[in-house]
């Protein structure tokens with residue numbers, strides 16, 4: 001597996017997003033099966049694993065930490081914290097204390113004494129990014145984290161945070177169906193030497209071309225509220241799949257692989273983290289690192305993408321509604 005650098009942190013060119021092993025796409029696999037999938041990803045060369053304190057209320061960190069324990073010094077673990085404003089005491093010392101508690105809990109669940117990449121899961125508009133960055137600097141000095149990042153941050157938030165404690169990577173939604181961050185965030189990452197880690201790089205599986213307009217998503221499956229999976233939108237987005245399938249056929253690759261190869265070609269500091277509960281698909285996704293597009297093929301895709309309208313999206317607001325649904 002090829003390697004890439006996220007502001008100096010070396011990782012496999014494609015990582016493994018572990019969220020779906022505990023939540024988001026149902027049914028989730030049992031612990032033994034999930035552990036097998038993580039080990040399979042490692043055997044295929046994946047050294048970059050993504051989890052978060054929020055996933056299944058910490059259970060995902062426990063699962064990922066336990067699976068990676070035998071190979072801990074050969075892998076990079078990325079996890080994330082969520083922090084609320086403390087209304088009684090908004091001082092930086094109190095923030096440091098609260099973040100330290102979060103970090104200690106994550107370390108315990110992961111069964112490790114350090115995390116290579118620790119992201120703020122969402123920038124909290126009530127807490128200055130500079131204060132969070134200062135606290136991350138403290139944890140780096142203490143050796144508890146090796147680097148830090150932000151998720152879904154704006155270009156301005158990235159610049160401000162990076163001035164206080166340099167960022168390792170930004171993790172945000174990015175795929176052929178969600179390209180808003182191309183405008184300013186990816187250019188700012190390039191300018192400042194920060195890595196960019198696309199989450200949902202296959203648009204929650206839509207870009208694999210395996211989604212059926214008649215599929216009904218139930219329970220706590222996120223695709224129930226992600227509007228690109230509305231029946232009408234699945235049909236309206238067919239031109240995008242046609243484009244991807246055309247290149248997949250020409251390159252003897254799959255649609256998912258073309259979708260990943262496209263973003264790998266875009267910039268060498270982009271490291272996607274597709275997720276799957278299926279061993280064949282994990283192999284397929286990691287195999288995308290070997291699907292190389294020529295500059296001409298890449299430009300053709302870019303030109304065509306610019307002319308294709310995208311229908312539906314994925315928003316935090318829609319996902320919040322999922323929790324209310326039975």
Ligand SMILES: NC(=O)c1ccc[n+]([C@@H]2O[C@H](COP(=O)([O-])OP(=O)(O)OC[C@H]3O[C@@H](n4cnc5c(N)ncnc54)[C@H](OP(=O)(O)O)[C@@H]3O)[C@@H](O)[C@H]2O)c1
Pocket residue numbers: 016017018019020025050051121151171172198199200201202203204205206208210256273274275276277278281282284285
């Ligand atoms: N920072 C954040 O706020 C945030 C938000 C969301 C996700 N994330 C992270 O990003 C990771 C990836 O996100 P994601 O899981 O939404 O990414 P994704 O890879 O775009 O979507 C995963 C979905 O696509 C399907 N899929 C994956 N590969 C496939 C293939 N080759 N063929 C057919 N279907 C395929 C999976 O189904 P099967 O399981 O059935 O294969 C699953 O339903 C997560 O695991 C998590 O670690 C972060």
